[in-house]
Amino acid sequence: MGLRRRKIKARKNNEDPKQKEDNQQHESSMEDLPHDLSLDILLRLPVSSLIPVKLVCKSWYNFATSLHHEPHNHNNKNNPCLLVLSTPPHDQNHCIAEINVLYEIDNQDSYGVISKSIKQPMNRNILNVNTTLSCNGLLCLICLKNKFSYRVCIFNPLTEEYKYLPDMPSVSQTVTRLRHCKYIDNEDYLYQHFGFGFNPRTNEYKVVRIAGIHNITHMVTLKKKKPFNWDFDPKNFKQKVDVFTLSRTGVWRSNIDMPFACPVESSGAVVNGAIHWLCSGRGQFKESCIVVSFDLSDEKFRVIPNPPDCEMGQGCELLVLGGCFAITDYYARQIDIWVMQEHGVKGSWTKEIVIIENLPRVSLRSPQWIHPLCLLSSGKIVISYKRGALYCFDPEETEWLNIFIKRGLHPLDQFMAVSYTPSLVSPFLH
Structure with missing residues (x-):
């Protein structure tokens, strides 16, 4: 041999x-x-x-x-999915690893079908998820670390890779609660708004935080059913912007000026390499809202022209439909959805969808409960209501279809839903 x-x-x-x-x-x-x-x-x-x-x-x-x-x-731009992050209905302080479950809903015409559950990256040091942002298959989870601070986690549900970002700079040590102390008399009010987007020029992902402190001299609670009034005195108003570039050596940078007041609670809509927020001018913000974009390339703020005949009040919401920047306008028991066909061009605004109130068990008297999520390839639009129901609206037939979401045999009581495009992008970017 x-x-x-x-x-x-x-x-x-x-x-x-x-x-x-x-x-x-x-x-x-x-x-x-x-x-x-x-x-x-x-x-x-x-x-x-x-x-x-x-x-x-x-x-x-x-x-x-x-x-x-x-x-x-x-x-995948024309065929997004939905990610649903359930929240505990009773004790909001339970750790997410035991309570919250992520579900991915396929974008098909068979409504109410759960494709799979996704393993979460949360640990026991995180109390709850306050905000969920999505960009190119990556989720930016803004997690409540404790009563005083947040922690940011970048998570890919498809590959189950995740990365916790370094702690954000402290905004104020005098405020005792974050985003939970909305109505305080003669004290500082602190708010934080987040955005997560991709810069196609440099292939970089960035997390942006707008944090402000405002000394409130006169605020009334909604229980008294009085107008919610803001007095934006420059002497009592302080605001700063923090930016984190997603990389192995990324650090938070805080040297960016924010020339606009941004107290309106809304997540940043990402279009054309820019994050958009609904901001306020002086006086009552429900009468003076403007759209401000933050360009992820040069990190500068710009004003986006408003749609014609749109009041741009408290009921407006910013979103992305079919890859275009869009604004929802709620008034007179009706929802108008304006789409900007060419980003930044005032004359490109078109009213694409008009929703009249015929949704079962939904009242347009409370527009803050209604959130359009994404536009399906069939032309239908998915809408979440009151963080407890999903509906699909057909503009041509003016029909509503209920999307049933269940965890096992039990329906989800509350959840957050975001438009999501699966990808292999890793949180560990160079």
């Missing part, structure tokens, strides 16, 4: 060098495929199938992980 092995080895060593060179030239690998062909192959695959594709070769790994930084975004 040993002699036979030596003969075979000698035969291989005596192989014609020219024939050996020809055999090597005929050998090919995945890395030899043209870039356009490889990209076309990967774009035809479901995003969940790209996880094992990353193991084929180095070039396919780079293609798969960078696919969602490109404009086509794996053809």
Whole structure:
């Protein structure tokens, strides 16, 4: 046997060098495929199938992980999913690892179908999730760490990778509660608003926090059913902006000025590499709201022109529909959805959807309970109501369909829902 092995080895060593060179030239690998062909192959695959594709070769790994930084975004812009983060109905101080469950809802015409549950990254040091932001398959979870501070977690539900960001700079040590002390007499009021977006020019993800302290001289509670009045005196108003660039060496930067007052509670809508907030001028904010964008490239604030004949009051909400910036306007038991076809151009505003009140068990008298989430490829729009129900509205037929969400055999009492596009983008970006 040993002699036979030596003969075979000698035969291989005596192989014609020219024939050996020809055999090597005929050998090919995945890395030899043209870039356009490889990209076309990967774009035809479901995003969940790209996880094992990353193991084929180095070039396919780079293609798969960078696919969602490109404009086509794996053809998922027109077919978003929904992520639903349930919240505990009784004790809001329970840790998320035991109470909250993330569900992913497929964007199909079969409403009420839960595709799968997703493992969460939360630990026992986190009390609850206050805000959920989404961008290119990454979730930015703003978690309540304790009564005085928040913790930011970047999470990819598909790959289950997550990363906790360093603690944010302290805003004030005198405020005893965050976002829970909305009506205080003769004390400082602190608010924090967050945004999470992608800068296509530099391929960077950024988390932005707007934090302000306002000395309130006159505020009345909603229990008295009086107008909610703000007095924006520049002497009593302080505000700052913190930015974190997602990278291994990322740090919070706090040297950015915010020239607008931003007390309106809304999550930042991300369009065209900019985060948008609904801000206020002087006086009563329900009469003087403006839209302000924060460009993630040059980190400067700009004013976006308002839609025509839109009051831009407290009932307005900013969102993204079909990849375009949009504003919902609530008035007279009706919802108008304005879409800006060309970002930043005033003349590109069009009224796309008008929703008249015919939704079962929903009253448009409380517009803050109604939140449009995403536009389906069929033209229907998904709307959450009161953090306890999901509906699908058909503008052509003016029909409402109830989306039932269940955890096991029991319906979810309360939840947060965000539009979500699955991807392989890693929170650990260089």
